[in-house]
Amino acid sequence: MTGFFDTMLARLDRLTETGTRRVAQTSGRRSFLAKAGTLILGGALAPMLPFDKSHATGSGGGSIAAGSDPLQCDYWRYCSLDGTLCTQCGGSLSMCPPGSEASTVSWVGTCRNPDDTKDYLISYNDCCGKTFCGNATFCNFNEGEKPGYRMALHNDINWCMANTSVGYHCTVAVLVGLAE
Template sequence: MKSLFTQVSDWFDTKVEGTSRSIAHHAGRRSFLSKAGAAMVGGFVLPMLPYDSSNGAAFARGFGEPEVLPDDCDYWRYCSLHGGLCSECGGTVTQCPPGSTPSKVAWVGTCRNPNDDKDYLVSYNDCCGKGSCASEGCSRQEGDMPGYRLGLASESSWCMANTDKGIHCTVAIVVGLAE
């Protein structure tokens, strides 16, 4: 009499053999190898495909808009901005200049992109740690609230949570689509 393990092993071998023979009868080795090769190549190529992790910020630039964003206060992304443009102070629209750090707290505005007629949430972060920039600055403040509504007021000192409290300039970062 066979042991239980031997019986299970024989049953499993029989099932695997039957399945293998059935596959071999319907599909040749070349077909199997081509499908297996395609699966392997796909497994290697899939992680290399581009992935938009910006939550729609790539589309916020709009079609046909230049990569280098304008240094004009009328630019749609600056609809609630109050401060100097970092792009005029050695930084970019989204990055603080060297020697300054982004504020740990920020205010958020909802701005309409005229290129695609969609509303986007834009985070305005003051860049702290350096003296004031020579930029004239922008003060559009569309939808701004009084100073006692701290999260919605653009004229507050947003460097209050940083160790270096001096405000240098302001960046405007598209967070995502407004819903």
């Protein structure tokens, strides 16, 4: 049996060597370094891109959150929120607490206002620059969320990584406008 494995390993070794030599003959080190650098830089910049999560909550989003108290997780604007409430950390629905700054990138959800039954676009911005607001309620709504490799549909990301101060503090839910 070991003879079979030795033969297979020898074939794999020859194939690898042939492929490597072919690549080395058709491209230089600079070309390889340029492609590798592009791949690495592209991977580092991808988390800084804005993402639209409006389609993540499905039609008539906000079926989970329909409350009227912005200090509670069931408030209607929090239908796609994943984080602690800035309303409990010294901020408001749309303003970060003093000493923190809004993330330069965010995710967007579509939430239904129970008062007028219209769907609204909500921008969720992480507030960065202060330590985690541990005394606030943590809310996590994952309706329509996809795995982490589908970042546009994934809200478990520290969006503060695009800022100079990457420490996460809390999340605000800014009303953008009517969803169309």
